[in-house]
Every structure is written in C-alpha cells, then in structure tokens.
Amino acid sequence: EQAIMKIAVEEYDNYLKLANNTAALDLMGNVVAAKRPGALADVIAAGMELAYNRKQEFLERLNPYERLEMVITTMQHECQVLQIKREIENKTKQRIDKNQREYYLREEMKVIQEELGDKDGVGADAAKYRTQLDEKNPPAHVRDTIEKEIDRMLKIPVTSPESNVSRTYIETLLSLPWVETTEEAFDLAEAEKILDEDHYGMKKVKERILEYLAVRKNAPEEHATILCLVGPPGVGKTSIARSVAKALNRNYVRMSLGGVKDEAEIRGHRKTYIGAMPGRIINAMKQAGTINPLMLLDEVDKLGVSHNGDPAAALLEVLDGEQNSTFRDHFVELPYDLSKVLFMCTANSLDTIPGPLRDRMEIIELSSYTAQEKLHIAEEHLLEKQRKRHGLTAKQLKIKADAMEEIIDGYTREAGVRQLERTIGEVCRKAVKMILSGERKTLTVTKKNLEQLLGARKFMPDTIYKEPQVGIV
Known part of the structure; x- marks a missing residue:
C-alpha cells in the first residue's frame, strides 16, 4: 500500500x-x-x-x-x-528565434549600408539572389551550394576580384534550368503532319524520327538515342532538327561545333582563372531554359584538335546516355543532368569523326535530291520564302514549272537546294527592280525569257548519243 x-x-x-x-x-x-x-x-x-x-x-x-x-x-x-x-514547442521556438535573429541582423545591416551610402550593396544583392533561389527551388545539393556561395560572397570585400567571380558563379547557377521541363508531345499523326509540311521527301529520316517518338512514348525512362544526320551541304539537316523540336514540343537550341579546337569550350574553365566561363553545353542549356530541349550539335565533323585538348573526346561524356546524367562542367562544379536532352548531330562526312564518338551515335544518311524532288521543294517552299523576303506577292511574280526545271538543270547543279534558293532569289531581285522602275507590273518567268534574266546556261544538258562514240561510256 x-x-x-x-x-x-x-x-x-x-x-x-x-x-x-x-x-x-x-x-x-x-x-x-x-x-x-x-x-x-x-x-x-x-x-x-x-x-x-x-x-x-x-x-x-x-x-x-x-x-x-x-x-x-x-x-x-x-x-x-x-x-x-x-x-x-522548444524546437519551434528555437527556429523562430533563429529566423527573427537573422531578420533583425539583416535589417540592421541594411540600415548600416544606407548610413554608409551603400544602398545597393552586397546585402541587397544577396537578398535578391535568395529571392531568386526561393522562386527557382532547385534540388537540395544545388540549393546548399548556392546558399554557401551567397554567405561566402557576403564575407568577401567588394574591392576584391574574388567578389566578382563569386557573383558570376551564383548568377550562372541561378540561370540554369534544374527542374524546368516542357510537356513532351507524343501525337504521332501530328508529328508526321509537321514533318511533311516542313520537308518534302526524306522518307527514311521521317520514318526513323516517328519510330523514335513511338519508342519514347512506350518507354519514357530509357536513354534516348543520339541521331546523327549525315549528308551533303544544303539538304536540310539543320532545318529538319528544328522541325523535330516543333513536333516533339521541345525547346530548340543549336550549337555549332565548326572550328572548335579547345576542350574548355565544351567543358568550361575552372573558376580560378580570370574570365572563366562555363562551356558551350551549359550555355546552351541556359539558353534552352528547360532540362529537356532538343540540342543540335551542328558540324560535328569539323571539330579540331590542338594543344588545348581534344574537344571530340570531351563530347564523349556528353553524348553517352550512361554518363551524361552527371555531366561535370569545370566552372559549375556540380553534376548536371543531360540525360533528358535529345541530342541530334549533323555532319557532311563521317571520315573526320573519331571512332569512339561515331560509335555513340546512330547514323542517318541523307542523300542528295533528285531533280524531281528539287522541283517540289522549290514550288512548295523556296519560292514562297523568297517572295516574302523580297516583298513580292504571288500575282507579281510567277515562275512556270518548265522555267523552274530549267533553273534546276541548267543553273544549279548541286546535292542540296542552297544554290537553287539563291538563284530564285536572283529572279526575285530582278522582278523587284522591274516593278519599282515602272518597266512592268508583274513578271511571269517562262523557259523563253529565263535566259534574259539569268544569262546563259551554266551547265550544258547531258547528251545521250544514239551511236557509240569514241571515249564516251
């Protein structure tokens, strides 16, 4: 008891x-x-x-x-x-006390800065960066790095060169997309319609892209294939990539690699160097604004090698689905996820692409256009584009089909359609001059008046002889 x-x-x-x-x-x-x-x-x-x-x-x-x-x-x-x-209750009180203390200290700091005449001082910048950080809400490891860097920036004297490096670093990290995406479109019929509207022919390429789309819809988590379009100049490699981006509803960003011969251009420089910058890949991601854009690596066969390293070797990490989820840029110093990016490359020839790089890409060959295909492209795309560029209406300038065939056969013999577009542009310029000088109100180009406009044929027709000739096969 x-x-x-x-x-x-x-x-x-x-x-x-x-x-x-x-x-x-x-x-x-x-x-x-x-x-x-x-x-x-x-x-x-x-x-x-x-x-x-x-x-x-x-x-x-x-x-x-x-x-x-x-x-x-x-x-x-x-x-x-x-x-x-x-x-x-104790934990909550401690947290509130800490927040209140920080708030009071910041307010005091603002007052001190105002008294010293430093209204837009480091404190104001730090506050601005913190606001941006809250708006952006990146992954935890990125947030920690940025917060540490902001605290470090506040301790560095403004006059020190280190202060500028710190700011640039914070701004770079804040301007990069970490979680932003665009909703990918998986409508195969709509994608096919967009590709057909923008490009005539190219059956194999379009088929491969629609297959890619179907696979992405079926297995969204798998690593995307890297497509490499190889073909002569002017066949529409770059423009098909733009159409694919439109069909997939991804942001399009183009990165030209022609003449790049320094590894740091791909991977960036370390922060310790004066004028250090992130590499082209990170800059392209900043420009795209999402983590799932379509990135076109243009002229991948024109990479150079110098004493500053081999950029093609630096691209191996970028274009490898197994490695690029933790791509490290020397400037950013944080692993950056490139696995959601759809990479497309273009090249004129495969000979100059190093073996290991070629091995990571799926090659799609674009052959040159036939005269018949060029005629369709000129009538459906190029003529309208050039009329618009020169301020002409369809009534003011007409080019008959026989005249167009003559331009293709006699004035522009090439794999692509660039020279053909330039020649149509030349006809448009002559038409504009005639209309503005009052010589005539409209111009219809036929096979007969073509020579007056463009001069004599540059290429003679290929004659097929009925009888065997010496030296001709």
Whole structure:
C-alpha cells in the first residue's frame, strides 16, 4: 500500500512539472495528506485535465488499488504526451528565434549600408539572389551550394576580384534550368503532319524520327538515342532538327561545333582563372531554359584538335546516355543532368569523326535530291520564302514549272537546294527592280525569257548519243 501510494505521489510531482495546471498545483497538499489509496486516486484524478467520461471510468473502479493503478498509468501516459509537446514547442521556438535573429541582423545591416551610402550593396544583392533561389527551388545539393556561395560572397570585400567571380558563379547557377521541363508531345499523326509540311521527301529520316517518338512514348525512362544526320551541304539537316523540336514540343537550341579546337569550350574553365566561363553545353542549356530541349550539335565533323585538348573526346561524356546524367562542367562544379536532352548531330562526312564518338551515335544518311524532288521543294517552299523576303506577292511574280526545271538543270547543279534558293532569289531581285522602275507590273518567268534574266546556261544538258562514240561510256 505504501509503495503504490509513494509511486503515485512521485508521478503526480512529475506531472506537475510538465503540466501548466493551477488546479492540480492547488491539490498538491491534499495529495500528500491522503492516507488511503482510494482517496489518493480520487484527489489525483480530480486535479488532472481529462475528459469527464475518462474520470467516470476511474469512479466505476471500486477496488481502490486497481483505481490507483489505473490513475498512475493514465498519469504516465499524460506525462509522455506533455514531454513530446514540450520538445516540439522548444524546437519551434528555437527556429523562430533563429529566423527573427537573422531578420533583425539583416535589417540592421541594411540600415548600416544606407548610413554608409551603400544602398545597393552586397546585402541587397544577396537578398535578391535568395529571392531568386526561393522562386527557382532547385534540388537540395544545388540549393546548399548556392546558399554557401551567397554567405561566402557576403564575407568577401567588394574591392576584391574574388567578389566578382563569386557573383558570376551564383548568377550562372541561378540561370540554369534544374527542374524546368516542357510537356513532351507524343501525337504521332501530328508529328508526321509537321514533318511533311516542313520537308518534302526524306522518307527514311521521317520514318526513323516517328519510330523514335513511338519508342519514347512506350518507354519514357530509357536513354534516348543520339541521331546523327549525315549528308551533303544544303539538304536540310539543320532545318529538319528544328522541325523535330516543333513536333516533339521541345525547346530548340543549336550549337555549332565548326572550328572548335579547345576542350574548355565544351567543358568550361575552372573558376580560378580570370574570365572563366562555363562551356558551350551549359550555355546552351541556359539558353534552352528547360532540362529537356532538343540540342543540335551542328558540324560535328569539323571539330579540331590542338594543344588545348581534344574537344571530340570531351563530347564523349556528353553524348553517352550512361554518363551524361552527371555531366561535370569545370566552372559549375556540380553534376548536371543531360540525360533528358535529345541530342541530334549533323555532319557532311563521317571520315573526320573519331571512332569512339561515331560509335555513340546512330547514323542517318541523307542523300542528295533528285531533280524531281528539287522541283517540289522549290514550288512548295523556296519560292514562297523568297517572295516574302523580297516583298513580292504571288500575282507579281510567277515562275512556270518548265522555267523552274530549267533553273534546276541548267543553273544549279548541286546535292542540296542552297544554290537553287539563291538563284530564285536572283529572279526575285530582278522582278523587284522591274516593278519599282515602272518597266512592268508583274513578271511571269517562262523557259523563253529565263535566259534574259539569268544569262546563259551554266551547265550544258547531258547528251545521250544514239551511236557509240569514241571515249564516251
């Protein structure tokens, strides 16, 4: 009896320490004075903050020992709850205190800066960067790096060159996309329509791109293939990449690699160098603004090698689906995820592309156009484009089909259609001059008046002889 009563009094003492309960405190004298277990249980139960039905349960226990045990158990449970509540309150208070302290210090700092005439000082910049950081909400490791760098920037004197490096680094990290994406379109029929509208022919290429789309829809998590379009100049390698970006609803960004012979152009420079900058890949991502753009690496066969390293070797990491999820730029110094980017490359020939780089890409060959295909391209795309560029309407300038065939066969013999477009442009210029000088209101180009406009044929027709000739196969 004495032992159980002693335990009850001790537990009640613990309960009082944790609970801010004045009624329970007033009853402390009665608790100590109680002589019997039943009376002690009743006094303690009266002082605790419990629901009435719970107190009713105590009263219904007629055995005094059982009643006191029940009260002790309930009291222990209440103590645990109050302990947890107190811990949570303490943690919350500490956090609020820390935030308030930082807020006061920042406000004080602003006032000091204003007094010193440094209104837009480092503090203002740091606040601006923190706001941008909250808006952007990048992954945790990036956020930690930026916050550390902001704190470091605040400690560096403004006059130090290091201050500028720190700012550039923070701004670069804040301007990069870390989580932003565009919703990818998987409508095969719509994609086919876009590709057919923009390009005539190219059956194999379009088929391969639609296959790629179908696979992406079926297995979105798998690494994307890297497509490399190889073909002569002017066959539309660069423009098909733009159409693919439109069909996929991805942001399009083009990166020309012609003449790049320094590895740092791909991977960036270390921050310790003066004028250090991130590499072209990171700059292209900044320009794209999302982590899943279509990035076109133009002229991948024109990469050079110099004493500054081999850029083609640096591209191996970029174009490898297994490695590019943690691409490291020397300037950014954080792993950057390129695995969601769709890379497309263009090249005129495969001979100058190093083996390991070629191995990472799927080669799609674009052959040169036939005269018939060129005629369709000229009539459906080029003529309208050149008319628009020269401010002409369809009424003011017409080019008959026979004249167009003559231009293709006699004035522009090439694999692509660049020279053909230039020649149509030349006809447009002559038409503009005639219309503006009042010579005529409209111009219809036929096979007869073509020579007046463009001069004599540059290429003679290939004659097929009926009889065998010496030296002709």
